[in-house]
Amino acid sequence: MAREPADEALPFDDEPAPEVAPEPAPRKRRSRRKAEGSTESRTRAASVDPAKERVRPIPEPVNLRGHGPARVLALCNQKGGVGKTTSTINLGAALAELGRRVLLVDFDPQGALSVGLGVYPHQLDLTVYNALMERRTTGEDVLLKTGVSGMDLLPSNIDLSAAEVQLVGEVAREQALARVLGPLLPRYDYVLIDCQPSLGLLTINALTAAHGVIVPLECEFFSLRGVALLLDTIEKVKERLNPELKVEGILATMYDARTLHAREVFSRVVDAFGDTVFQTVIARTVRFPETTVAGEPITSWAPQSPGAAAYRDLAREVLARAD
Ligand code: ADP
Numbered sequence: 001m002a003r004e005p006a007d008e009a010l011p012f013d014d015e016p017a018p019e020v021a022p023e024p025a026p027r028k029r030r031s032r033r034k035a036e037g038s039t040e041s042r043t044r045a046a047s048v049d050p051a052k053e054r055v056r057p058i059p060e061p062v063n064l065r066g067h068g069p070a071r072v073l074a075l076c077n078q079k080g081g082v083g084k085t086t087s088t089i090n091l092g093a094a095l096a097e098l099g100r101r102v103l104l105v106d107f108d109p110q111g112a113l114s115v116g117l118g119v120y121p122h123q124l125d126l127t128v129y130n131a132l133m134e135r136r137t138t139g140e141d142v143l144l145k146t147g148v149s150g151m152d153l154l155p156s157n158i159d160l161s162a163a164e165v166q167l168v169g170e171v172a173r174e175q176a177l178a179r180v181l182g183p184l185l186p187r188y189d190y191v192l193i194d195c196q197p198s199l200g201l202l203t204i205n206a207l208t209a210a211h212g213v214i215v216p217l218e219c220e221f222f223s224l225r226g227v228a229l230l231l232d233t234i235e236k237v238k239e240r241l242n243p244e245l246k247v248e249g250i251l252a253t254m255y256d257a258r259t260l261h262a263r264e265v266f267s268r269v270v271d272a273f274g275d276t277v278f279q280t281v282i283a284r285t286v287r288f289p290e291t292t293v294a295g296e297p298i299t300s301w302a303p304q305s306p307g308a309a310a311y312r313d314l315a316r317e318v319l320a321r322a323d
């Protein structure tokens with residue numbers, strides 16, 4: 001049997017695969033179907049929830065005897081609004097609930113991570129920027145405790161945008177964040193870096209300081225656009241700056257199992273990336289925007305909510321992957 005053109009489609013191909021033996025259909029209907037992805041994914045996703053289908057038991061995390069050295073994970077996607085900051089806060093809080101010591105790094109000049117933890121970035125005297133740019137300021141000097149026991153924060157504000165320009169002229173400009181984090185690693189089990197939505201020098205610094213990358217991906221058709229470029233950048237950093245770096249996992253966010261569209265996008269992501277995709281998916285719910293206003297993680301704002309449960313599952317998956 002001849003292979004269907006849909007099978008040949010590249011994972012990152014934004015152009016939907018051509019329809020096989022298209023039947024004459026009204027114009028409107030066809031264009032909607034065209035935007036909905038490959039025939040294969042469509043057929044499968046039409047009948048089942050592809051996220052539920054993949055769920056397997058997650059191993060119970062072990063109790064720790066001591067702490068550190070930390071595993072550093074960068075939450076990275078150059079697209080904005082895909083759930084990087086939300087995932088950094090809530091994965092961090094869920095890891096802390098499991099007894100891990102966690103350091104969150106706000107590495108976006110917007111300071112959304114800091115705000116999401118109830119910190120007002122414009123009122124800060126010292127931020128990550130100072131630790132990056134000034135010899136006499138250490139990460140320790142900048143460190144803040146959060147409302148979550150066991151979870152600390154290196155906050156940021158708009159000052160950090162200047163670092164992007166100022167670092168260009170520095171020696172070892174890609175290693176600036178790694179230098180700041182180095183002395184802190186023995187005290188923590190996880191460091192999570194919330195990246196800004198770009199692949200500029202700050203993000204390269206995060207990738208250079210990290211052991212692994214978590215890529216939050218919104219379950220929406222155009223979200224696949226740009227993932228190839230991101231993976232390419234990760235590969236280059238690995239070759240040139242940080243041989244240890246790996247893609248820790250791809251996290252599907254803002255998933256709405258009721259829509260065929262989200263189910264299909266998720267199927268395509270799994271077709272393309274297989275087991276790299278976390279089985280935990282983060283559903284779309286208004287509880288997350290609420291937590292930003294509250295300035296705390298969902299695990300304490302709405303501890304019994306499905307969103308809190310999802311980030312707890314993700315934390316257990318992340319722990320299982322590090323073993
Ligand atoms: P990023 O850091 O990638 O720009 P954010 O985490 O800030 O993305 O999320 C963008 C917006 O979407 C925020 O207003 C956030 O509250 C909201 N959001 C994040 N995750 C979800 C979700 N699972 N369901 C609904 N809204 C979400």
Ligand code: MG
Nearest residue numbers: 084085108112
């Ligand atoms: Mg963000």
